[in-house]
Amino acid sequence: MAREYDVIIVGAGMVGALTAVLTAQKGLTVALIDKHSGRYALSTPPAYDARVSAISKLSQQSLEEAGAWQRIAQGRLAPYHKMAVWDGLGDGYVDFDGNYQQAGDLGQLVENAVLCDALMKSVHDTRGIDLYFDDSVAAQRHTDVGVEIDLASDRQLQGAVLIAADGANSQLRQQNGFDTVEWDYGHHAIVTTVEIDQAHENTAWQAFGEEGILAFLPLPSVEGKHYVSIVWSVAPTDAEQLVALDDAAFCKRLTYAINRRFTALSVTVPRMAIPLRQRHAKQYVQEGLVLIGDAAHTIHPLAGQGANLGFADVSALVPILIKAHQRGEALGSLKILRRYQRARMLDNIAMSASMEAFKRMFTTQQPVVVQLRNMGMKLCQSSPMIKRQLVAHAAGVR
Ligand SMILES: Cc1cc2nc3c(=O)[nH]c(=O)nc-3n(C[C@H](O)[C@H](O)[C@H](O)COP(=O)(O)OP(=O)(O)OC[C@H]3O[C@@H](n4cnc5c(N)ncnc54)[C@H](O)[C@@H]3O)c2cc1C
Incomplete structure (x- = not known):
């Protein structure tokens, strides 16, 4: 029965x-x-586990309703107040701050x-x-x-x-x-956890450039040391090579790819490449x-x-x-x-x-597109109205 x-x-x-x-x-x-x-x-x-997710405020509310969010130890949650994004092939830069939407933080990172x-x-x-x-x-x-x-x-x-x-x-x-x-994005995402040389300022850092799309996502600091979760989207052959590097060589490539904004000191968990x-x-x-x-x-x-x-x-x-x-x-x-x-x-x-x-826009190196996207980023950086809308979207508050 x-x-x-x-x-x-x-x-x-x-x-x-x-x-x-x-x-x-x-x-x-x-x-x-x-x-x-x-x-x-x-x-x-x-x-920290190599797989993490940025959870928006709206999602957090549903998880609270289910009584799950409250069970996560504070030491496993990292709020992020800001996103900073730049183009490694130009001078385009834009940052988004939770305060644009009175959202406080934009969300939290959790394994x-x-x-x-x-x-x-x-x-x-x-x-x-x-x-x-x-x-x-x-x-x-x-x-x-x-x-x-x-x-x-x-x-x-x-x-x-x-x-x-x-x-x-x-x-x-x-x-x-x-x-x-x-369809395949033609990208594999390399994920891992890395110790960096300075505080991440509870900011999600993201660089677009010839080294692919690289995010440094904040994780809780431990005993004065600072950690980020890496999501590095690159072509499958590059991913294979990056995963095969020894830790020191991998950290060197990471430091270069994040345009030396941080120095990657060590890798704390094995790297994984996920086809996208x-x-x-x-x-x-x-x-x-x-x-x-x-x-x-x-x-x-x-x-x-x-x-x-x-x-x-x-x-x-x-x-x-x-x-x-x-x-x-x-x-x-x-x-x-x-x-x-x-x-x-x-x-x-x-x-x-x-x-x-x-x-598509951020993985091409065609000069016209690179120029246009840099102009777009600068326009966005100077427009509080556009930023407010994008922050509302990222934080899941509309
Ligand atoms: C590199 C990377 C980074 C990401 N970062 C973020 C982020 O920052 N923020 C964000 O919101 N999202 C992020 N995501 C997306 C996020 O990980 C997924 O959207 C999410 O995990 C999907 O959850 P799910 O429960 O739908 O599926 P899954 O997590 O895949 O769960 C599926 C479940 O079904 C079970 N299952 C599968 N097949 C069967 C079967 N035949 N019979 C029985 N059980 C089965 C599995 O065991 C599993 O428990 C990221 C994804 C990637 C690849």
Whole structure:
């Protein structure tokens, strides 16, 4: 006999776990499935995990609502008050300050593992969520009341709606024939943690230049030493070479690529190179099935917005499901699920398009484009109005 749920969520990453807590808090019954164990091994600072995310204020509010944000130790959070961006091939420079929007800080940097661990604790503390970890979907069928699935562990579940939060390579998206628009960015992102020679001033520093797109993102200082998380987007062959360098040579290249604004002293965790692909599902919904987070869309990390878009998906979807549940409507009906798609698709497409435009504009070395983008940066630096709008967007406050 299949166990019955209102909602079945596949994928207990940041986006799926948040969805599980926020729906269960409102009385819906939830099955949360992941092929992962749900346990996160947290590193010890200053060996901060190589994967970090800049979390906007809006996303922070949702994470607080789920009781997850409060569980993150202060020593694992780094607020950033400012973003400073410059063009290594010219003299264009622009900075954005949270004060432009009375936002204080623009957001906080947190390691992905720390955030997922906090979310998982909220999942465990929330009534109404059954966990099916170290498991996956073996088969899926539509029924009169929603969806029925067989797990690899031979168990059967039935749900009014199936939520695919199974990440960029979503099996559910592929198996259910969702079309996507996608292409390689021609970039791999090298991520790691580095000690630098001076305080990072709680600023996210980003250099665009012939060495690729390089971000130095603030992490908490330890015993007077300063650390940043590196996201360095370069061509795949360059990434291979940079990952193969010894630590001293890598630090030297980093110092050069950040235009000597900082000196990179040492690397505290192994480097990783992640291929970057833009992907966007043409539809987010089918009868009984909905895509959220990276399962629906992935973008270039240059503006640190991928997870924030996923959290915004959750903020749109959850109230729609709750309202439908309270009204006794079928949660998986296309009529209901299309409300979510209407609420989110335009925003997600706009962000994808901006990332593509930024990436193209800042990776070309054509003299005319270089000149134009430097002029654009200077114009932006001298215009408080443009800055206010961009800050509002980055901080997630509109
Ligand atoms: C270099 C880099 C830097 C980034 N920086 C930022 C940033 O600063 N700010 C920001 O907002 N975003 C950032 N992002 C994007 C962000 O990391 C992602 O958008 C976010 O992790 C997506 O979360 P998710 O829960 O949708 O997917 P995932 O984190 O991929 O979670 C998917 C979950 O599904 C599970 N799963 C997968 N397949 C199956 C299956 N078949 N069966 C069962 N379970 C399955 C996985 O185990 C996992 O737990 C960055 C991305 C990159 C690559």
